[in-house]
Amino acid sequence: MFKTPLSLFAVTGLLLFLTAGLATADNHGGKKIKVLLIDGQNNHDWRRCSPVMTSTLEATGRFSIHRETVTEADVIDWIVDFSAYDVILSNYNGKPWQEKTQKAFVKYIEEGGNLVVVHAADNSFREWKEYNLMIGLGGWGGRNETDGPYVYWKDGKIVRDESKGRGGSHGRAWEYKVVVRDTEHPITKGLPTEFLQAKEELYDRLRGPAENMKILATALAKGGSERHEPVLMTITYGKGRIFHTVMGHDHKSMHGVAFQETLIRGTEWAATGKVTFPPVSPETLPVDKAVSRDPKDIKPAH
Ligand code: ZN
Numbered sequence: 001m002f003k004t005p006l007s008l009f010a011v012t013g014l015l016l017f018l019t020a021g022l023a024t025a026d027n028h029g030g031k032k033i034k035v036l037l038i039d040g041q042n043n044h045d046w047r048r049c050s051p052v053m054t055s056t057l058e059a060t061g062r063f064s065i066h067r068e069t070v071t072e073a074d075v076i077d078w079i080v081d082f083s084a085y086d087v088i089l090s091n092y093n094g095k096p097w098q099e100k101t102q103k104a105f106v107k108y109i110e111e112g113g114n115l116v117v118v119h120a121a122d123n124s125f126r127e128w129k130e131y132n133l134m135i136g137l138g139g140w141g142g143r144n145e146t147d148g149p150y151v152y153w154k155d156g157k158i159v160r161d162e163s164k165g166r167g168g169s170h171g172r173a174w175e176y177k178v179v180v181r182d183t184e185h186p187i188t189k190g191l192p193t194e195f196l197q198a199k200e201e202l203y204d205r206l207r208g209p210a211e212n213m214k215i216l217a218t219a220l221a222k223g224g225s226e227r228h229e230p231v232l233m234t235i236t237y238g239k240g241r242i243f244h245t246v247m248g249h250d251h252k253s254m255h256g257v258a259f260q261e262t263l264i265r266g267t268e269w270a271a272t273g274k275v276t277f278p279p280v281s282p283e284t285l286p287v288d289k290a291v292s293r294d295p296k297d298i299k300p301a302h
Pocket of ligand 1: 120
């Protein structure tokens with residue numbers, strides 16, 4: 001007579017077990033992308049910028065962020081286990097890392113670790129050859145023709161310009177138009193082909209080795225170089241994937257939907273090689289006005 005209730009108990013237990021399993025697994029098996037955000041030195045306001053990037057990525061439900069703040073005092077002996085993360089997000093423009101840390105970082109990227117470079121992070125480490133191969137292009141820090149060509153878009157093609165001159169400059173801040181040049185790349189495939197970024201300076205005249213680099217989007221540097229300058233780039237280094245965005249000058253322009261959506265997609269692509277976020281409509285990311293958004297208003301996509 002106890003047979004039936006016991007069986008029911010067993011079946012209920014099994015159902016509970018299965019339901020619990022389903023509840024913790026989203027379409028990525030419940031695993032969040034582990035991001036290591038590095039900051040602590042920058043000629044930009046990293047204290048206000050890093051939280052905007054963290055909230056933007058976390059709002060999607062797809063990422064978990066660990067932050068390492070590396071001050072000038074810390075940098076002498078700072079080291080971290082890069083291999084514990086799917087992707088490194090650099091908001092760092094500061095003193096060189098110790099040799100041991102540089103070597104560990106190069107090994108991590110060579111073996112398939114990944115990197116996202118935001119704005120002035122491409123000003124860092126002029127003397128570090130491997131880092132410049134990873135970022136493709138950089139600016140300031142004394143960069144010039146010995147660091148590599150200028151690279152820009154002209155008449156439907158990428159130009160590598162070896163002429164002499166400084167690496168890195170910008171005109172006045174304005175709402176610049178980003179034009180997608182590679183509509184098939186996973187990062188840009190789901191984006192409108194043209195959109196405005198929130199008011200900020202636009203980097204131009206960057207220089208670097210620019211090897212294994214793709215330019216996904218450009219913007220015309222009005223009042224600057226007057227060229228179509230790279231805004232979104234991907235680079236491969238060893239087995240590593242790198243996403244480089246020149247957007248993100250300050251915490252206000254990081255509220256720009258253009259910055260946020262490209263950061264989200266670029267970080268997922270760097271970490272996994274894919275973008276699973278749905279396309280972004282021209283209503284969300286228009287070309288006739290620059291829209292900004294509190295990261296709290298980003299809807300979780302996963
Ligand atoms: Zn800036």
